[in-house]
Structures are given as structure tokens and as C-alpha cells.
Amino acid sequence: MADVSGVEEQVEETAQAQPAAEGQGEAKPHPGALREAEVVAEMExxxxxxxxxxxxxRxxxxxxFDIREYVDRPARGNSPGYTGPTRSGFRLHEENYExxxxxxxSIGRALGYHVD
Incomplete structure (x- = not known):
């Protein structure tokens, strides 16, 4: 996998601002972005x-809490490549954690793992 150093900064930047359309001045925060987001774990x-x-x-x-796929795809052919979050993932309210x-x-048990 490509260098993942600085992912927290990248996640924060992505959550805080969306590129402004040409000629529209400063970037505005994405309306659905988590505020004060903290990366608590990553899994390749x-x-x-x-x-x-x-x-x-929110x-x-x-x-x-949000679990989202991030990619680091290099440019190939006419494709410029992409590094950042994808639509693959989900967000749940804190009250849904339990x-x-x-x-x-349940998934762990179904796969044969010992789960507390």
C-alpha cells in the first residue's frame, strides 16, 4: 500500500472542506462531514x-462513528488517479454503538471465532 503517513490530516482536510467550483472562491465544509473528527483506527x-x-x-x-474505505489509486492512462475517501462505508449515531x-x-461467532 502507498504511504499512509499523514492520513489523519488527510481525513480532517477531506472532512473539513470540499474543493470550490471554479470561480467560486473559498472551499466550504461538506455539509455531511463529521466535525472534530478523530481517526481511532485503520485497517488495510x-x-x-x-x-x-x-x-x-454530526x-x-x-x-x-464512521467506517469508510479510503483508496490510493495511482494515475493510469487517461485516469488521473485518486487518493482519499470513497462512498463505500457508513456512519452511525453513538446510540447505535452497542x-x-x-x-x-455475531459475525465473529458465525466465522468460528471465540467472542466475549
């Missing part, structure tokens, strides 16, 4: 992709 899932686990505040101020954790444990 391929040669050019990883899962990034974040915790932060627009409403409620806490949420239920989410139980679902993950």
Missing part, C-alpha cells in the same frame, strides 16, 4: 485501500 484491506474508523460530531452536535458491536460479535 488491499494493496491500495484501507478502512478508516473515525469518531466525531451537524446536530450528536456524536457518531447494537453494532453485538452485530460484529
Amino acid at each position: 484491506i488491499g494493496r491500495t485501500s484501507k478502512l478508516v474508523f473515525q469518531v466525531g460530531k 451537524r446536530t452536535g450528536d456524536m457518531a 447494537e453494532f458491536l453485538e452485530a460484529v460479535k
Whole structure:
């Protein structure tokens, strides 16, 4: 996988601003971005992709967690390549954490792992 140093800064920059359209001045924060997002874990899932686990505040101020795929795809042919978050992932409210954790444990049990 490509160099992953600085992913926290990249995640924060991506969450804080979306490029402004040509001639529109300064970039504005993406309306759905987590505020004060903190990367709490990363997991490589391929040669050019990883899962990034974040915790932060939603627009409403409620806490949420986000698990999203990030890629580092080099330019090939006419494609300029891309480094950053993808649409693959999900965000859940803090209140859904316990239920989410139980679902993950169920997956572990189904795969034959000993789960507390």
C-alpha cells in the first residue's frame, strides 16, 4: 500500500472542506462531514485501500462513528488517479454503538471465532 503517513490530516482536510467550483472562491465544509473528527483506527484491506474508523460530531452536535474505505489509486492512462475517501462505508449515531458491536460479535461467532 502507498504511504499512509499523514492520513489523519488527510481525513480532517477531506472532512473539513470540499474543493470550490471554479470561480467560486473559498472551499466550504461538506455539509455531511463529521466535525472534530478523530481517526481511532485503520485497517488495510488491499494493496491500495484501507478502512478508516473515525469518531466525531454530526451537524446536530450528536456524536457518531464512521467506517469508510479510503483508496490510493495511482494515475493510469487517461485516469488521473485518486487518493482519499470513497462512498463505500457508513456512519452511525453513538446510540447505535452497542447494537453494532453485538452485530460484529455475531459475525465473529458465525466465522468460528471465540467472542466475549
